[in-house]
Amino acid sequence: MDPYRHPVRFVHPLEFGFLALGLAGSLLVTHRLAEDESSGRALRVFIPWAAVCLLLFAAAVWLILQPMEMRATFMG
Secondary structure, eight states, X not given: OOGGGHHHHHXXXXXXXHHHHHHHHHHHHHHHHHHHHOSTTXXXXXXXXXXXXXXXXHHHHHHHHSOGXXXXXXXX
């Protein structure tokens, strides 16, 4: 086994854990804001923002899983 691959076993779970915490916090904040702003239809207001949060989370996971050489190829 390559000794330089060992940090990945520890770093990826930490990164995914912090991303999951950020997602949970974002969903909590958006849900509370939706309840405060529109109490009667909070779920209708929350769902589009939850979709944006999930999309950003998925993009961050995808970016972390890319090899280091591929992470900035779209920047031109």
